[in-house]
Amino acid sequence: MPFIPHTEDDIRTMLEAIGAPDIDALFDEIPANLRAPGLPGVPPALNEMEVGRLLAGFATRDGRPLNFIGAGAYEHHIPSAVWAIVTRGEFYSAYTPYQAEASQGTLQLLYEYQTMMASLTALDISNASLYDGASGLAEACLMAVRANRKSKSQRILLPAALNPTYRDVVQVIAGNQNIAFELLPYDQKGGQTLVSALEPYSGQDITAVVLQQPNFFGTLEDADAATDWAHANNALLIGVVNPTSLAVLKPPGQWGRLGADIAVGDGQPLGVPLSSGGPYFGFMATRTEHVRQMPGRIIGRTLDLDGKPGFTLTLQAREQHIRRSKATSNICTNQGLLVTAATIYMSLLGARGLAQVAGTSMQRTQQLVDALTRVPGVRLAFDRPRFHEAVLLLDRPVKPVLEALARRGIVGGADISARYPSLGNALLVCATETRTLADIDTYAQALAETMRNSAAAA
Amino acid sequence: MKAMHEKLIFEHSAPGRSAEAQYPQVPVEAPIPAALRRAGAPLLPEVSELQAVRHFTRLSQLNFSIDTHFYPLGSCTMKYNPKACNQYAMLPELLNRHPLAPESTGQGILQILYELQEMLKEVTGMRGVSLTPMAGAQGEFAGVAMIRAYHKARKDLARVEIIVPDAAHGTNPATATMCGCTVKEIPTLPNGDIDLDSLRAAVGPQTAGIMLTNPSTIGVFERHIDDLRRIVHEAGGLLYYDGANLNAILGKVRPGDMGFDVIHMNLHKTFSTPHGGGGPGSGAVGVSERLLPFMPVPIVGSDGDRYRWLDEKDLPQTIGRLSGFMGNTGVLLRAYIYMRMLGRDGMQRVSEFATLNSNYLAARLRAAGFELAYPERRASHEFIVTLRREAHEWGTNAMDFAKRLLDYGFHAPTTYFPLLVPECLLIEPTETESKEELDAFVDAMIAIRREAETEPDKLKGAPWTLPVRRLDDVRAAKQLDLTWKAA
Structure with a gap:
């Protein structure tokens, strides 16, 4: 029996100890009319060799196209050591460290992670992770409502240049608690959120302002001005950030005169593979004064009975298993294994390596933009400084172009036309340090031919 | 020789050192306007690749895990995670696929998810399944949000109260x-069943639904x-099934047949995806006919032999999106591989042997003099x-037993949950443990009980043999030390 160790003798001895005639008798409290007649709709078992063949077939069908999409998930080099260690059974098959003494490995790693994330965001403290960046922002909005005691309005301003899926998720998760979200427009020429759009709200009761840096278009925002405006109007500032960028960009804790109040984002760029969308992890950092409003697990260092330092889950009085309906969030299991990957990744790269990854990605994206905008019918949407993504405008619908590129083994970017109709035919592209100049050249040539062919066809 | 202590990674750092094989070496100056540039480097380690590998390998050795220890943590289903599930989920093509890549380049992964x-x-x-929730608690969220959406769509706006048994997991309320x-708690009877009279009194035009786990968190089937x-249902409410305990009934009884309207499954419990030191989980939801229009998106649909994502356009009444993309795909892959390896018969064996192990362990502990909370009931998984007797007579409580078990090489069962049973251990052996392992656990419990009677300090001071002794949780919460600072 796969994964079940019992021999016939074991089964007999165990049933005798229980005093049951057979295994089926152990289900005798289930009303007979509800008993299922088995699971005929599930296929028969495969052994490991067969399942391996099956999965290899699926994988081969999908292949390995050359990827130029970012849009919230970024392809970076992942050092071999990261997943070699992450998949060790001692990390992979342990659970939430409820028994601290038997989980010091996971707990110390999470404490190291919290230290790294607090420093990367330039804030005081970090939690031990949330599910992903999008749901993390929803949690940050709920937290801001609890933390900003000066505000009664539950009004939160979201930029239109924030990742639109994040907007959707925030609405779904926080929307049931009577929070009103209002949209801040972006500059059609530069792609940055207009700080002047905040002016109409001056003097009003606003709970929080959200700002994404770099924003969904890759454009760099004027984070200082937005942060100072928020604080001048008794609002909290929530920064949504890309962790790779923080090696070179001003981190949330340094925004404006006082710094952002909460930083969240998706930790995927830190050693987590794209994997069709997950699992990734969300990170959250804040100032010490807000720690009791923060959702999720938090690890603290303390002393044991002998006065020796050790690590434990702390501030559990915030959490669902203690506070139940009054908890800061319902989150329980989070994304521990991905945080393990990120902690090892950050240890291997260090500040210098992360800055090199960020800088090289910016350079590659600039080279990509230069190459693609030389193709007739392609131009750059925004002229402001950017990080490692850019919006291109095509002279025709994006989707057929992307499909034609996909047939040539190129995943050419994200079609954002439907989410931003005022932009027209808009394509969001990204190149990280993993793309070579030859890759960029391959893409540019394929795009030129695709555009030529479809023009000819039209 | 196993590590017993490991310095912080920052204490291994030396300025200028790094793992240079891991990033581009051509110096780049990021073209960032001065006003947007970071001032001062972040505090990240400066270590060689070997130093990092050794540090994190040593840290791993400070953990108990399924691969190294019996881990009978009740309500968590700590069963063996087959290695094939990880290996085949990490094929490069599956690992490197961007979630927004065209569907034409992802027919393989889409077919798997379908x-x-x-x-x-x-x-x-159930009639429909959405895989997108990223953990059990998010599956619960999706479930209750669907119940709300259902009542709202019927203009039944007063239904905002959720009934929860007092034994429920904290995530439910x-x-x-x-x-x-709002939450209304109802009591559990001394025999472990829900008090139906209290339920009758609790339901009304304000009832949105009830959240139930069956078998319940006290380990018995709700008869x-x-x-x-x-x-x-007669009161107009819907039934939510918390699938935390699905392992107990796989192939024996189905939540849909019991009349539930919505269920979340913890794939990291029943379907053996790794717990990962606290995630990632996966909380897929299943729904009855009437909740089909409200399922969270995206969902995989099939047009004959082509697979595609169904989104807001296909389900205009959806509660919406819960994640940046499509949930924890890598976890779903592992669950898929596990299910294919078990097949229809193997899945039934899961509940059979999980229940056999649980009842055997219960019978042996009872014979050894331990008090079961519900002795007249059949144990589930x-x-x-x-x-309480050990606590009363010798002053050794459930936490003391739990910590002493660690010295004996067993991860402790869940302690002090559910809250309504005093000094409780919630024990879940799972189907993948052998009789020898269960017998060894019983021997340890008997030995600890003897110590409790004769040398209670051995329990109260436990653990003695782990990397640390019992930790001061009060100090941890009062003198917050959440990040390391250079001396």
Whole structure:
């Protein structure tokens, strides 16, 4: 029996100890009319060799196209050591460290992670992770409502240049608690959120302002001005950030005169593979004064009975298993294994390596933009400084172009036309340090031919 | 020789050192305007690749895990995670696929997810499945949000109260609050069943639904589920099934057949995806006919032999999106591989041997003099021992037993949950443990009980042999030390 160790003798001895005639008798409290007649709709078992063949077939069908999409998930080099260690059974098959003494490995790693994330965001403290960046922002909005005691309005301003899926998720998760979200427009020429759009709200009761840096278009925002405006109007500032960028960009804790109040984002760029969308992890950092409003697990260092330092889950009085309906969030299991990957990744790269990854990605994206905008019918949407993504405008619908590129083994970017109709035919592209100049050249040539062919066809 | 202590990674750092094989070496100056540039480097380690590998390998050795220890943590289903599930989920093509890549480049992964949806429908008896929730608690959120959306769509706006048994997992009431609902607790009878009279008194035009785990968190099957369903449905409420304990009933009874309207499954419990030191989980949801329009998106649909994502355009009444993309795909892959390896018969064996192990362990502990919380009931895949006598007579409580078990090389069962049983251990052995392992656990419990009687300090001071002794949680919460600072 796969994964079940019992021999016939074991089964007999165990049933005798229980005093049951057979295994089926152990289900005798289930009303007979509800008993299922088995699971005929599930296929028969495969052994490991067969399942391996099956999965290899699926994988081969999908292949390995050359990827130029970012849009919230970024392809970076992942050092071999990261997943070699992450998949060790001692990390992979342990659970939430409820028994601290038997989980010091996971707990110390999470404490190291919290230290790294607090420093990367330039804030005081970090939690031990949330599910992903999008749901993390929803949690940050709920937290801001609890933390900003000066505000009664539950009004939160979201930029239109924030990742639109994040907007959707925030609405779904926080929307049931009577929070009103209002949209801040972006500059059609530069792609940055207009700080002047905040002016109409001056003097009003606003709970929080959200700002994404770099924003969904890759454009760099004027984070200082937005942060100072928020604080001048008794609002909290929530920064949504890309962790790779923080090696070179001003981190949330340094925004404006006082710094952002909460930083969240998706930790995927830190050693987590794209994997069709997950699992990734969300990170959250804040100032010490807000720690009791923060959702999720938090690890603290303390002393044991002998006065020796050790690590434990702390501030559990915030959490669902203690506070139940009054908890800061319902989150329980989070994304521990991905945080393990990120902690090892950050240890291997260090500040210098992360800055090199960020800088090289910016350079590659600039080279990509230069190459693609030389193709007739392609131009750059925004002229402001950017990080490692850019919006291109095509002279025709994006989707057929992307499909034609996909047939040539190129995943050419994200079609954002439907989410931003005022932009027209808009394509969001990204190149990280993993793309070579030859890759960029391959893409540019394929795009030129695709555009030529479809023009000819039209 | 196993590590017993390991310095912080920052204490291994030396300025200028790094793992230079891991990033581009051509110096680049990021073209960032001065006003947007970071001032001062972040505090990240400066270590060689070997130093990092050794540090994190040593840290791993400070953990208990399924691969190294029996881990009978009740309600968590700590079963063996087959290595094939990880290996084949990490094929490069699957690992490197961008979530927004065209569907034409992802027919393989989409077919896997589609088939997983179909298998989960069969296993649960539900009409539709959405894989997108990223953990059990998010599955709960999706479930309650769908219940709310259902009542709202019917203009039945007064239904905002969720009924929760007092034995429920803490995420249930917390979820109800997050969905903007109020919570009403109802009591459990001394025999472990829900008090139906209290339920009858609790339901009304304000009832949105009830959240139930069956078998319940006290490890027994709710025998009057038919009556319970009738009471809630007749009052206009819906039934939510918390799938935390699905391992107990796989192939034996299906939530859909019990009349539940919505269920979440913890794929990291029943379907053996790794717990990862606290995630990632995966909380797929299944729904009955009437909740189909409200399922969270995206969902995989099939047009004949082509697979595609169904989104807001296909389900205009959806509660919406819960994640940046499509949930924890890598976890779903592992669950798929596990289910294919078990097949229809293997899945039934899961509940059979999980229940056999649980009842055997319960019978042996009872014979050894331990008090079961519900001795007259059949154990499901887990059961509760109450140590109130040991606490009363010798002053050794459930936490002391738990910590002493660590010295004996066993991860402790869940302690002090559910809250309504005093000094309790919630014990879930799972189907993948051998009789020898269970017998060794019983021997340890007997030995600890003897110590409790003769040398109680051995328990109160435990653990003695782990990397640290019992930790000062009060100090941790009062003198917050959440990040390391250079001296």
